[in-house]
Amino acid sequence: QVTLKESGPGILQPSQTLSLTCTFSGFSLSTYGMGVGWIRQPSGKGLEWLANIWWDDDKYYNPSLKNRLTISKDTSNNQAFLKITNVDTADTATYYCARMRLRRVPLYWGQGVMVTVSS
Amino acid sequence: NTVMTQSPTSMFTSVGDRVTMSCKASQNVGINVGWYQQKTGQSPKRLIYWASNRDTGVPDRFTGSGSGTDFTLTISNMQAEDPAIYYCLQHNSYPWTFGGGTKLELK
Numbered sequence: 001q002v003t004l005k006e007s008g009p010g011i012l013q014p015s016q017t018l019s020l021t022c023t024f025s026g027f028s029l030s031t032y033g034m035g036v037g038w039i040r041q042p043s044g045k046g047l048e049w050l051a052n053i054w055w056d057d058d059k060y061y062n063p064s065l066k067n068r069l070t071i072s073k074d075t076s077n078n079q080a081f082l083k084i085t086n087v088d089t090a091d092t093a094t095y096y097c098a099r100m101r102l103r104r105v106p107l108y109w110g111q112g113v114m115v116t117v118s119s
Numbered sequence: 120n121t122v123m124t125q126s127p128t129s130m131f132t133s134v135g136d137r138v139t140m141s142c143k144a145s146q147n148v149g150i151n152v153g154w155y156q157q158k159t160g161q162s163p164k165r166l167i168y169w170a171s172n173r174d175t176g177v178p179d180r181f182t183g184s185g186s187g188t189d190f191t192l193t194i195s196n197m198q199a200e201d202p203a204i205y206y207c208l209q210h211n212s213y214p215w216t217f218g219g220g221t222k223l224e225l226k
Binding site for chain 2: 037096103111
């Protein structure tokens with residue numbers, strides 16, 4: 001059974017760095033073809049893909065966030081991470097992590113974690 | 120970047136109706152498109168992958184079709200549990216991009 005759960009700070013101030021953790025079970029990020037991705041959704045708005053990390057440590061980012069993103073993984077502890085630097089109010093959203101499989105859109109998603117950026 | 124344009128933005132329908140929604144890609148994405156259903160307060164649920172492959176457990180009233188730049192999601196017999204926002208997602212090239220969504224509501 002595949003499960004994913006996101007965790008984060010809840011609220012942070014503009015210019016700070018947002019650190020998110022995705023803790024998963026039911027698969028391994030050391031298995032060929034597996035990956036974890038991050039997607040966000042501002043309240044009442046659409047979905048935005050942010051980044052993927054793959055079993056071979058390949059990483060892909062959404063260029064619209066202009067080098068503010070860093071994705072990483074801890075295979076031993078079944079976790080993936082996303083950092084967003086220099087946040088502002090536009091980064092307020094629900095952040096989802098999802099299991100990726102090579103050449104497929106993700107089937108398994110976490111429940112999402114709400115992040116608010118406010119001074 | 121590949122822009123995915125969904126239409127209509129919203130629509131009202133009745134139980135039993137046949138519903139068709141569109142997703143158009145700004146460039147050829149092959150069959151590398153999936154469809155998601157998102158109900159209020161829930162994570163997106165994948166319905167279709169590779170443009171036309173229905174996920175296990177998804178009712179057969181949901182059908183995906185298309186390739187290249189034009190994709191369609193059809194609900195053949197609208198049910199009371201189907202109101203939601205439906206999104207397409209292309210994974211043919213990075214950055215992956217979602218359509219803006221089609222909000223489906225009951226009259």
